[in-house]
Amino acid sequence: MEAVSSLARFDSQPAVTALAVRDLAKTFGGARALKGISFDIGPGEVHGLLGQNGCGKSTFVKILCGFHAPDPGGQISLYGEAVPLPMAAGSFRDLKLAFVHQQLGLVPSLTVLENLRVSHVTGRRGLINWKAERIAASQALGRFGIDLDLNARLDSLSQTQRALLAIVRASQDLADSQSEGDKGGILVLDEPTPFLPREGVQRLFGLVRQLVGQGASVLFISHDIDEVREITDRATVLRDGEVTARIETAHASHDDFIEGIVGRRIVRVTRPAAARATASVKAAVRDIAEPGLTVPALDIQEGEILGLTGLIGSGYERLPYLLFGADRARTGTLTFGGQVKSLRSMTPRQAVADGMALLPADRPKASGIGSLPIVDNLLMLDMRRFQTRLGLRRRAMVEEAGKLSTQYEVRPNKPSQKLSALSGGNAQKVLLAKWLLKRPGLLLLDEPTQGVDVGARQQLFRIVRQAATDGAAVICASSDFEQLAQLCDRVLIFARGAVAAELIGDEITKDHIAERCYVESDSRPQARIDG
Amino acid sequence: DAVSDGVARATAVIDQYRKLPTFVAPGADFDIEATAKGKTMLSIPNTSANQFLKGIITREIAVGKEIGLKVQEWQNQGQPSQWVQGMDFAINNKISIVDLISGVNPAVVEPQMQAAKAAGVHVFASHFYDPSQPPDPLLAGNLPVSFYRQGWILGNWMIYKTGGHANAVIVKSDEVLPTAPLVQGIHDALAKNCPDCKISAEINVGITEWGTKIQPSVQSALLSHPKVNYVIPIYDSMSQFVVPAVRLSGKTGQVHIATSNGTPFVLDFIRNGDVEMDIGESLDWIARATIDGYMRELAGLPMPKEIGVPYYLFDASNVKTAGIPASANKGYGDDYVAGFKKVWEIK
Amino acid sequence: MAEPRFHLGLFVERFALVGAWLLTIIVFSIVLPGVFLTWGNFSVLFATQAPGAVLALALIIPLTAGDYDLSVGATLTLSAVIIGVLNAVLQWPVALAIPVSLAAGLAMGLINAFFIVYVRIPSLVVTLGSASVAAGLVQWISNSSTISGISPALIGVIGHRFLGISLVFYYVLALACIIWIVFEYTGLGRSILFVGRSREVARLSGLNVDWIRAACLVVSSLLAALGGVAYAGLLGAADPFSGLNYLLPAFAAAYLGATAILPGRFNALGALIAVYFLATGITGLTMLGIPIWVTSVFNGGALIVAVTVSQFARGREETDIV
Amino acid sequence: MAEPRFHLGLFVERFALVGAWLLTIIVFSIVLPGVFLTWGNFSVLFATQAPGAVLALALIIPLTAGDYDLSVGATLTLSAVIIGVLNAVLQWPVALAIPVSLAAGLAMGLINAFFIVYVRIPSLVVTLGSASVAAGLVQWISNSSTISGISPALIGVIGHRFLGISLVFYYVLALACIIWIVFEYTGLGRSILFVGRSREVARLSGLNVDWIRAACLVVSSLLAALGGVAYAGLLGAADPFSGLNYLLPAFAAAYLGATAILPGRFNALGALIAVYFLATGITGLTMLGIPIWVTSVFNGGALIVAVTVSQFARGREETDIV
Numbered sequence A: 001m002e003a004v005s006s007l008a009r010f011d012s013q014p015a016v017t018a019l020a021v022r023d024l025a026k027t028f029g030g031a032r033a034l035k036g037i038s039f040d041i042g043p044g045e046v047h048g049l050l051g052q053n054g055c056g057k058s059t060f061v062k063i064l065c066g067f068h069a070p071d072p073g074g075q076i077s078l079y080g081e082a083v084p085l086p087m088a089a090g091s092f093r094d095l096k097l098a099f100v101h102q103q104l105g106l107v108p109s110l111t112v113l114e115n116l117r118v119s120h121v122t123g124r125r126g127l128i129n130w131k132a133e134r135i136a137a138s139q140a141l142g143r144f145g146i147d148l149d150l151n152a153r154l155d156s157l158s159q160t161q162r163a164l165l166a167i168v169r170a171s172q173d174l175a176d177s178q179s180e181g182d183k184g185g186i187l188v189l190d191e192p193t194p195f196l197p198r199e200g201v202q203r204l205f206g207l208v209r210q211l212v213g214q215g216a217s218v219l220f221i222s223h224d225i226d227e228v229r230e231i232t233d234r235a236t237v238l239r240d241g242e243v244t245a246r247i248e249t250a251h252a253s254h255d256d257f258i259e260g261i262v263g264r265r266i267v268r269v270t271r272p273a274a275a276r277a278t279a280s281v282k283a284a285v286r287d288i289a290e291p292g293l294t295v296p297a298l299d300i301q302e303g304e305i306l307g308l309t310g311l312i313g314s315g316y317e318r319l320p321y322l323l324f325g326a327d328r329a330r331t332g333t334l335t336f337g338g339q340v341k342s343l344r345s346m347t348p349r350q351a352v353a354d355g356m357a358l359l360p361a362d363r364p365k366a367s368g369i370g371s372l373p374i375v376d377n378l379l380m381l382d383m384r385r386f387q388t389r390l391g392l393r394r395r396a397m398v399e400e401a402g403k404l405s406t407q408y409e410v411r412p413n414k415p416s417q418k419l420s421a422l423s424g425g426n427a428q429k430v431l432l433a434k435w436l437l438k439r440p441g442l443l444l445l446d447e448p449t450q451g452v453d454v455g456a457r458q459q460l461f462r463i464v465r466q467a468a469t470d471g472a473a474v475i476c477a478s479s480d481f482e483q484l485a486q487l488c489d490r491v492l493i494f495a496r497g498a499v500a501a502e503l504i505g506d507e508i509t510k511d512h513i514a515e516r517c518y519v520e521s522d523s524r525p526q527a528r529i530d531g
Numbered sequence B: 001d002a003v004s005d006g007v008a009r010a011t012a013v014i015d016q017y018r019k020l021p022t023f024v025a026p027g028a029d030f031d032i033e034a035t036a037k038g039k040t041m042l043s044i045p046n047t048s049a050n051q052f053l054k055g056i057i058t059r060e061i062a063v064g065k066e067i068g069l070k071v072q073e074w075q076n077q078g079q080p081s082q083w084v085q086g087m088d089f090a091i092n093n094k095i096s097i098v099d100l101i102s103g104v105n106p107a108v109v110e111p112q113m114q115a116a117k118a119a120g121v122h123v124f125a126s127h128f129y130d131p132s133q134p135p136d137p138l139l140a141g142n143l144p145v146s147f148y149r150q151g152w153i154l155g156n157w158m159i160y161k162t163g164g165h166a167n168a169v170i171v172k173s174d175e176v177l178p179t180a181p182l183v184q185g186i187h188d189a190l191a192k193n194c195p196d197c198k199i200s201a202e203i204n205v206g207i208t209e210w211g212t213k214i215q216p217s218v219q220s221a222l223l224s225h226p227k228v229n230y231v232i233p234i235y236d237s238m239s240q241f242v243v244p245a246v247r248l249s250g251k252t253g254q255v256h257i258a259t260s261n262g263t264p265f266v267l268d269f270i271r272n273g274d275v276e277m278d279i280g281e282s283l284d285w286i287a288r289a290t291i292d293g294y295m296r297e298l299a300g301l302p303m304p305k306e307i308g309v310p311y312y313l314f315d316a317s318n319v320k321t322a323g324i325p326a327s328a329n330k331g332y333g334d335d336y337v338a339g340f341k342k343v344w345e346i347k
Numbered sequence C, D: 001m002a003e004p005r006f007h008l009g010l011f012v013e014r015f016a017l018v019g020a021w022l023l024t025i026i027v028f029s030i031v032l033p034g035v036f037l038t039w040g041n042f043s044v045l046f047a048t049q050a051p052g053a054v055l056a057l058a059l060i061i062p063l064t065a066g067d068y069d070l071s072v073g074a075t076l077t078l079s080a081v082i083i084g085v086l087n088a089v090l091q092w093p094v095a096l097a098i099p100v101s102l103a104a105g106l107a108m109g110l111i112n113a114f115f116i117v118y119v120r121i122p123s124l125v126v127t128l129g130s131a132s133v134a135a136g137l138v139q140w141i142s143n144s145s146t147i148s149g150i151s152p153a154l155i156g157v158i159g160h161r162f163l164g165i166s167l168v169f170y171y172v173l174a175l176a177c178i179i180w181i182v183f184e185y186t187g188l189g190r191s192i193l194f195v196g197r198s199r200e201v202a203r204l205s206g207l208n209v210d211w212i213r214a215a216c217l218v219v220s221s222l223l224a225a226l227g228g229v230a231y232a233g234l235l236g237a238a239d240p241f242s243g244l245n246y247l248l249p250a251f252a253a254a255y256l257g258a259t260a261i262l263p264g265r266f267n268a269l270g271a272l273i274a275v276y277f278l279a280t281g282i283t284g285l286t287m288l289g290i291p292i293w294v295t296s297v298f299n300g301g302a303l304i305v306a307v308t309v310s311q312f313a314r315g316r317e318e319t320d321i322v
Ligand SMILES: Nc1ncnc2c1ncn2[C@@H]1O[C@H](COP(=O)(O)OP(=O)(O)OP(=O)(O)O)[C@@H](O)[C@H]1O
Pocket: A028, A029, A031, A033, A051, A052, A053, A054, A055, A056, A057, A058, A059, A060, A102, A411, A412, A420, A421, A422, A423, A424, A425, A426, A451, A453
């Protein structure tokens, strides 16, 4: 009966929709993450799903893949046919849906081959022909111009390589579920771009356009307004689990988007006119000569925010981990806090003791402990402050965590909740706060605002900038050129494992960074990501 | 010659234990009901999972009912801390007698023995020590049983059966007190009555490891000593692991099994032809003799020097008398029941 | 893509256990000439370790799916004792007794799966508890004593010799091959691996995690029950205690096996080799007439040493199994 | 931020185990009037379960840090037997024997830590192996037999009664309080928790993960050795097997305890309550003269039921302990 009435409603619409969502709601133990959202995606449409951290985007995606069961009452229809909810495990494949999840959905301890071919291999009835799987995997990677060892374990790959792998997998799965002549289907991309360098994003968009050209639809989730404006046709904006705006991309400006998402105009953080000439050198790196990364000399001044960037394989993202001792270095020294330290013997323990801080990019594995409360994650490094002779003052810790959550705009503000219950962006805020509490002298960031929404991002920039003003030296490795442009006093562009260019002051703009990245790596036979 | 003389002596020993046992009064007649009146007894077995002990205690409870003694079992899984708890339970609840039946070593619960003595609880041990072993001084009384004689019978059985050419593997558990005299009995039998006999291997396996270690060890021993013709698991509960070991090493028919205790499932093994001989003791008899001895102590009479329960050999010729399937109290005749009734002055 | 080439470290890692086994055999053959290296000795070894091998194979299935099953030992005993009671005491034909004992295994598996997968209690807790309950039931129905007199029909099917080795060994071999093929070459096997390595990712990939975990637990209990049938047939009797004694060695073999053949993954061939490696060492030592306590030391020592060798071969990397 | 308010589900979850314990006491008090609910009974109960309680407390330390220690049972036995041999057989004074047995515990801990932390072998494998080795050594030095005749000096220190209960119970109580305070109210305790929940995050946050894990393993072995001293003192004798009997109940108690007081985390008070809850049930059943197999069923059933109650109270959420 339900299906009939809903069909009737859809029929009244002009064209048949690829995906129709009606009154979809989801409650997590009393908290309503989705409060009944409705929107449509047409065939051949690229549809943006936007909104601040924690507004329910990933929750929707996880309902669509059958991970979460929605509250009763909502409906999802694909090409006019109602989907029984909750969806059975794996049924999304028959419905021609393919996903890139926000945390990518890859298994670190298995091989590239196994991760790439998971849906084929697990869905098989007969025996697996590993040779055929290998060939198919190589071809899929080859079509994307990616060179990966199929036997390599996933956890030996960089975040960028992992993101690419997830995208290749999803596009392959979608292609495989389409039958000849019928090229429908929906590709769902939940924040696929934070780890992608610019040219990776372009390749992704190329793929998206190709799929759309064949009649498939794409649901695209991102916090990067420029990306959204570039690729989407329409967008739906969520706030606190409700649809608050529908935007026709062609008729909306950058600021219209931001206003739609945040609900207000935002004040952008602006870089101070120029770095202070008088500032002293806070940290000095010398003589790093690792396989794939050479840094003969690099000085960071007090109060300076130094950006590192480059294309895939340029090696820039390894520097923070080497300086912090998180990855073993064989060469190089770091002069910091008046001491010359050999990186060979550097350990994270030593680094923390010396007043360094590292915010890694791999949030679930290396950055946050999902099974522990927010308060423990937040105050992990600051336990001593709450230690009295009679033990830890737990209540004071919870209060302090509440204050910090407000300051960092963590939503919802419930310090005793587990970190894993926070949305991706909110968890990132907590973890940045964890390190900034230590007032580090040298702050090392890898993709610090990954998954952080446009509004909160300004807040984080302000906080990082304040830390710099208070005397810290900041190194920020990022593939997000806009972030670098807003935040950094100086940007180093890496190519083939070495610094290839340096941008200072007004030279630092999004386009300029992009241009230099290409120029520097083009000056040699092409690397891995290419047409 | 020496060999045939020895075989003759061994045969005499064996014949003596193939006769149906007869009852010998443990002492003067006395009014057991008067002694037992108002008394309680707590039996603590080594572990409640042991069918030999369980069988004795079940009979003790029944005999207790006959004479007006309240008997209770302290169920346990063989953990010393549970024995401690049992002793303390007896002390706290003013139980008159604690019966450490065949296994709980009084030395292991020494602090509790002391406390029991101070509280006036009589702690007895029955069917635990060999007469040659000094009992724990804190015991109120002791009813030893000759484990040496069991060994002696086992040794002579092999001599008798092989005509003086026994070659044996012995499976034992050194951690239990009766093992030493029992094994000594086997050695002495071979030394005295058989110049050509030998013991190829003695395998010592802790009780908790019977299930995993006996079978492979016996197999290895049989394979590395191809001339062996007897395996003696000194306690018959071990034989469940010895029987498959013999079969799996392909020695069925060549290697025989003789053992002791008369546990019913082993008697079933005899009926099936897997085991050759088992030295049996009637559990009901042990129960009666135990209660008899304790009550004599309480009545101020002298306790017997030994528990006085006779051994009786079961083999293929007489195993059916123990019942099908075998039971722990059948096959020993029943004149002892009447005998005890008379001694106890029960009408 | 580069073809995988011969790699010394990897080779050492994969075959260290096999090498250790061969070395053990060689050493004992020299020390015990004419006694150790005989067909008779090895045929006995292969047959008597069969129930332990079945347990090890049963264990690796839920272990791959990320669950511990500590109840397999108790399930083996339960199944053996049920056969004993039904066949030897109540005189049922074996053909009726076996289905009942397998049904008991099925019930154990379903109970484990219910509490682990539906109620979401850690598997260690549930199987610790269910093992204790099963052990109690075993003592009850067996009256804590060994039941002998199991039908020669069963003993024949299990213990009949082919090429001098009891049939049960060939069954175990077949079982190991099936498990190997399922894990390496079927979609189901890979699904189990995915579930074990990351439940969340497996769910996002559309696998029915709950069903897969439940199925693995049920299969492991069923295999354990089959192990009980093998045990009863091998001994011709069922005793209420020794299944538990197989548990720790089976765990040791499962983990030791995960260092061999396919290092870093629980695998059937590795587990089988591990069972027989440990048993060979112990047989040799007992033949030497060495006191029993040495075999405990060997068991533990060999486990640690063998894993250590393979760890050094892989540069002391963190392993994926926990 | 809203103040945490009274929450029925959470309350049920935290105190379900205590409730189950009280219920057990009430039922047995009614069924066994005048026998069960006596100071004498409970004082004995408290004392005899002390070694098991020490083991459960020892276990939760490495469990919190993410490592299993299956060797605590063997270590307890080793320590008790060393005291037995040195004091009762070789006539050393207790004051010399105790340090030696603690040193043996220390050695066990260091060996475990070396293979787990340095060689990076899964803790389950290492401690399975080291437990087997230790069990072999125990049989060797004790000649597989119980050693009695331990000095009254030790018996006095452990078994002397204060308010009717042996001193050993107060030691256990003090130990549980110390562990509770360390885990809940010190930075060290939090660090252990961080290490257990995510080694990588802990490492990058500057914690010395290897040292913390090693320290937890060493402390757990040392506590187990102390448990051995308590055991020897309680019995005045040392037997070579029963430490292993304590192992599974101690694991059960550690996990059961993790459903109470601080649900979702191994915690000392929960473990202590779990030990005494299980022991109370078994004592009551024993006093009723119920067949021994019922106690096994009770042990396992109580574990599963208690955890199930607390799981339903928390809405069957996935637990964090594995
Ligand atoms: N498993 C869970 N349990 C409880 N609450 C949850 C859970 N998963 C998500 N939430 C809550 O649901 C809300 C929506 O989260 P969701 O992950 O969908 O946000 P999002 O829009 O994807 O944000 P982001 O841009 O930061 O990724 C958040 O408030 C989050 O805290």
